Amino acid sequence: MPVKLYSYWRSSCSWRVRIALALKEVNYEYSPVHLVTNGGEQRTDEYRSLNPMKQVPSLIIEGKTVTQSMAIVEFLDEKFPKQGVRLFPEDLTTKTKVREVCEIINSGIQPIQNLSVLQQFDDQEKRMEWGHLFIDRGFVALEAFLKTTAGKYCVGDVLTAADAFLVPQVGNALRFKVDMSKFPIIAKIDEELKTHKAFIAAHPTKQPDCPENSG
Ligand SMILES: N[C@@H](CCC(=O)N[C@@H](CS)C(=O)NCC(=O)O)C(=O)O
Known part of the structure; x- marks a missing residue:
């Protein structure tokens, strides 16, 4: 099941998660959410059902949704402890x-x-x-x-x-x-x-x- 990231190119919170995904060497599909056009795609009912805060990023992994960049980055580091860079050191x-x-x-x-x-x-x-x-x-x-x-x-x-x-x-x-x-x-x-x-x-x-x- 592919990993999917809901992101906006210029969103700094999405950018954090893209860096973390790259450092953890996790491949993913990119799903753009335009934050400005048509009043903001983050505010549609469909997207809100993924992310009640109406914000990017949201990560879909193994069929589950993870929101909040800090939680996503911690999740990735704990899910793939031996892969890529250790984002949160052991000490x-x-x-x-x-x-x-x-x-x-x-x-x-x-x-x-x-x-x-x-x-x-x-x-x-x-x-x-x-x-x-x-x-x-x-x-x-x-x-x-x-x-x-x-x-x-x-x-x-x-x-x-x-x-x-x-x-x-x-x-x-x-x-x-x-x-x-x-x-x-x-x-x-x-x-x-x-x-x-x-x-x-x-x-x-x-x-x-x-x-x-x-x-
Ligand atoms: N605490 C959230 C903040 C997410 C957030 O603020 N995302 C911004 C882009 S960086 C957003 O989607 N803003 C849309 C809006 O304010 O309508 C996280 O870290 O994921």
Whole structure:
């Protein structure tokens, strides 16, 4: 039974899961959910029956649905412990640091700049200001946190789930014109990961639903 990912090319939460799938070397079918056209395909009754939050991503595996990117990434790591990269290290202290980075992004930054929040403003400029403010503020905390944990990657010198969460949030930061020179540790890790093949494969511009003129 093939694994299926409901995703939107530009969604940072889908992007996290695409990175995790690539790092775990799990093949999957890509099912696009357009978050904007026709009021958003995530809001149809059909999609809502998979994901009651009306959000991407959703993963179908062995006929079961898993939602919430953090739960999906943990599920993949536990389902395939010996395959690909270990996303959550065995050592409890290190694993907790990985989870802390993930949660700063997953709970502390992304939800405040999510599409349905921004759509409360009609004005595009206001949306931009809001997204910029909360990503910038979150990155101040994240940069300080990474100062205590980072090596080549977010937590030491091995790839973990934290890196899968970091790169898409930097993608959002750039969309909201956050000045990344203020965050040298985040920027350096992001730069390091740009050439990794799992991160290249998961990039929004490599997805089948990415428009040709995405820039
Ligand atoms: N906690 C959820 C958040 C998912 C989420 O916010 N997805 C966004 C895209 S990154 C979405 O589908 N937004 C649609 C909307 O706000 O209508 C997860 O990690 O999976």
